[in-house]
Amino acid sequence: MTMLAHNTRTRKLVAAVVAAVAVVAAGLSAPTPAQAQSGNVVTFGDSYTSSPDEWLNGMLASPLPTPPPPADYPMTAGCLQSPYNWPRQLADKTGLEVDDWSCTAQNTAGMLGRIDHAIEEGVITPSTRAVIFSVGGNDFTPAMQNQGPLVSSTGTLQAQHAQQMRQAADKVRSVAPGAQLVVSGYPQVTNGYAMCFVHLIPNLPLGVPLPGAYAEQMIRDMQRQGAAAAGMDFVDNYALTAGHDTCSRDDDQRYVSGIVDFTSPAYEMAVHPTNLGHAAIAAHNARALGFTDVTDEAPEWAQSASMSSALSSTASSGSSAPMSSGSS
Template identity: 40%
Template sequence: MTTPRPVDSHHRAAEPSAPHRERASRPRHRERASRPRHRRPPAGGRVGWAGAVAAAAVGLAAVTVALGPATTSADAEPEGNVVYLGDSFTANPDQTRNLTRDINPLVFDGYPSREGCLQSPDNAPRQLADLTGVPVADWSCTAQTSRGSLHRIDRAIAAGDIHPGTRAVVLAAGMNNYGPYGALDGVDILDPRAVRDAYLADMHAAADRVRAVAPGARIIVPGQLTVADPVTAVYCAVNVVPDRPVGFPLPLLRDVENWNRANQVDAAREIGATYVEVRDGSADHHSCAPDARRWVAGVVDTTTPDYHMMFHPSRAGSAFVARRIAGALP
């Protein structure tokens, strides 16, 4: 397992802004309401028809989000806090609640959320808070891309969660950039180079916005848990018979996982952030691993322990991510 390393850069960019907030309860932090050699994206070339497969896999459980009311600075997080932004791999809410939230507002009752975004009680941000005792403001949301995270950064600033005393800001979104939500951002998701360029621009903008308010905060870019078997490229969508996962090869999904990691490494270097390796350390815990070792669920799955959404992390997977980030905190 590699240790987190800071990487430097002198290039930054700027970008747009946006609009809100909600509360729930959780233990220690306050709450309100993809091993082999990795190929970089081919320069310019299009993915073609198979892009639809990867887009479907990447965006499998993501849904759009609604916004809630704004908050006052009285609710701001204390000095030395961490702000954690990410997509559904981070938020990782209960699947039934998440799929019905637009028609049943009761799903928010007694369940953690932030401005319309449901969040699991044992997701990586909450486990990070429990592990370190550091206040963590969870701004993760299903369906987030790096572009969508810019809006969440603006909201976290407006809410007082990102402030001059903030210790670290975690920027975990990126995989959804290759799926339908990346297309909604106006990016040609069939062109890996276009996805990469848009992601890097978003990360420069994110770093600029964070540092304008919290110049001393460490920006952390964590990798993502391995989904497909990194050797065979098989994604196991059916996990029903104990320790007998059933899957099929999805080479493009493995490529997207590797491209996403390469993008994150490059972004961290360019914006002077700390990249935290997650993919290598989770390479033996992919969707086709034995039940007790599996950290990412299938689609039809009765054997992965303690997971909340199909195609998403188990509690143990989120715990691994939390431990890796804890080791990178200043």
């Protein structure tokens, strides 16, 4: 009986030790959202990332004398950014320090200079955990090509984008060789054959025919190819946001706003991600970084805007949205 009792106690002790080791291992391998994590994340992108208040951004870009934006409105290196955009929601969902260097009208060539600037400012360092890029859409816009070579061929643009993404990767890896590099794709904007600009009647979006599937697939392929060429991970937000486009008949689940829009979730910029859309993109990018226990829902502070319009930020100026450490 004594030997049996001894063996029983031994088995219980071994089981307890194994269980403790398993708990510790699980804690090491699965990051817990909303808890402080080591190493910052740096984000680069165009207006589908920055998405600043449309009126404030217009005044900042105006050649006419205009009042400056509010001192507490996020801005990094001269570029305004929504307090509800996906980089800030990524910080909220993961507990990571996120430095947002996105900028409205950014194209891939112009982004290279901002990467240099971020490195000079000590934002990208050997301890940087990840860098996320979301650019390419403006590469197809003639007005934006003054930041790089003027080309008209889609194939040439895609090859140029891939080359520039390799340059971006080289710049980051020269400083942060261990950082995870991620390309965050664009969300679905059209339903494939139309874009819905008008949202006046609940759950009845109105729009015009548009070959959206062709255009969006072209940009999606370019981003995917650029990521592969540079050895980066690719987050296919187009596929992950399917059915939440401007023509979604469920107002509460629309990820991209219209132009005349009074029914979509709150947003800062017309025909850009709603705050809910930014939440979904943040969640998809968080999962790419290894945070599996996150939801696509927007936190309460990102739903606090009292109107669905480009003025939503001023209507909710009391929001407690987390500010990127790169904001100044």
